[in-house]
Amino acid sequence: MPQLRLPKPRAIIFDITGTASNTTFVNRFLVHYLRISVKSFIGINWGHVQINRDINMLRKAAKANPSWPQIPETDSLELIQQAVSDLVNFLIDNNLDCLAFAQLRFHVWFDGYDKGLLKTPIYSDVAIQMKKWRCDYNIPLYVYSQGWAEANRVFMSRTNNGDMSLLIDDYFDTSIGMPTDPTTFRKILEHIHQSPSDVVYLTKSSAAAKCAKNVGIFSILVLTHKKMQDMISDDEKKELIIIRTMNEIEFESILQQQQQK
Template identity: 40%
Template sequence: MVIVKVKKPLAVVFDFCGTAARDTFVEKTLQPYFKLAYKAYFEANWSKEECQADAKALAAVAAKDAAAPKIDLTAAKQEQIAALAKYVEYCGANKKDTSKAFVMYRFHVWFDGYDRGKLTTPVYSDVAVHIQKWKTELQLKLFIFSNGWTEATKKFMSKTSHGDLNALIDDHFDTSLGSLKDAATYRKLIERIKEDPKEVTFLTKSASEGKAAKAAGLNVVLVLTHTATVEAVSTSCKDIPIARSFTQVEFI
């Protein structure tokens, strides 16, 4: 096993999907759950303010689409839920599920699944073991920098195959700071965590993100689990070390 030795940092930043959890997590876990629970979410949470806000937001978007099923918010509860379900099905069938209202509603369905114990995030075992070690034994600060939404990543890390991992994470960041492929974004990150970039190690599966972070002065290790991926980036990322898992990263 090849060990990538890196000067012990004060902080470790790592991205979520593909690095901490399988990159198929959304496709194989979250999307199938949504298809099963999109209507049940309304039925179970109808009296909650958040659910009512979702219904109103979806109805407003539907009203602007001439071909979409309409939602009468003055109708009886079951009629409204039936209409909302038809609209959700319409959006899925016609690839109209990218509106802000729909995206937030989908997140809320997933969050409800986590809260009710229906969903668990399949975090890699080596990630869970090593962030525990880095936090408790090496006393490093740990940050997640995700292409997703911060609130979603927090929820995903709250119930994983290795328990609640949020207790180990000092803070979460997302693209509200900018693109993860832009060096300027990492400079903003450094300002937020108040560390010298030379004292920060970034672990990522993305070669483009790794190059951007390196340009901002961070130490970078590419964590690539697939042999084909390693071969594909070896030439273009000669100046960035490659590990196959967190197990192969050693701080000295």
């Protein structure tokens, strides 16, 4: 049964990782897929402009960081496959990143999604509520995440619950601003043409929730696991509304309409 009853908003903004999907999804599935698929991806696309550009960018990035595994100047597919694989695994293992690596991994992931080898595991309660909120209640839905907006568009288009991107009106990422900067949320509000009091924001980040709340947005922490709840301070528990699933939310005007039927 719903435990949190709110006025029906004019828009809902939510994050994906940790809010709509498990926080371990990227490391357990996407990163693993990158490790085991990068060699075959290079082989299949060998000679294409995109993969040549990816490899050249990675080679330059490695040269600028001499401690990284290097990519030789060679036409040998086997040598390039092994060198890129070594570099990719090194960057993952050492939690290092760069633009060239980000570009390659998204290309590998997008290829996996296109081939049906990858699907984003969306929580069942999220899928149910998204469909109800957008289709039945006509509430626009927006994604705001620190991940690349175009990547999130792909991630939501192929999920274990089908194409969820059809329900989302727009995507925002850190190109519009960081989630701890109030200006970010003001820009999003301006873009979606809504007042802060008419918007609900769902996130796993207490810092982002507090920032949006200070702008006037009704912010809710979605903490799906007890371990996540244990990481929240007592002051944050007093300051913020916390739920475990989106099924706990119901909107008052909708309830009233249902009761009148």
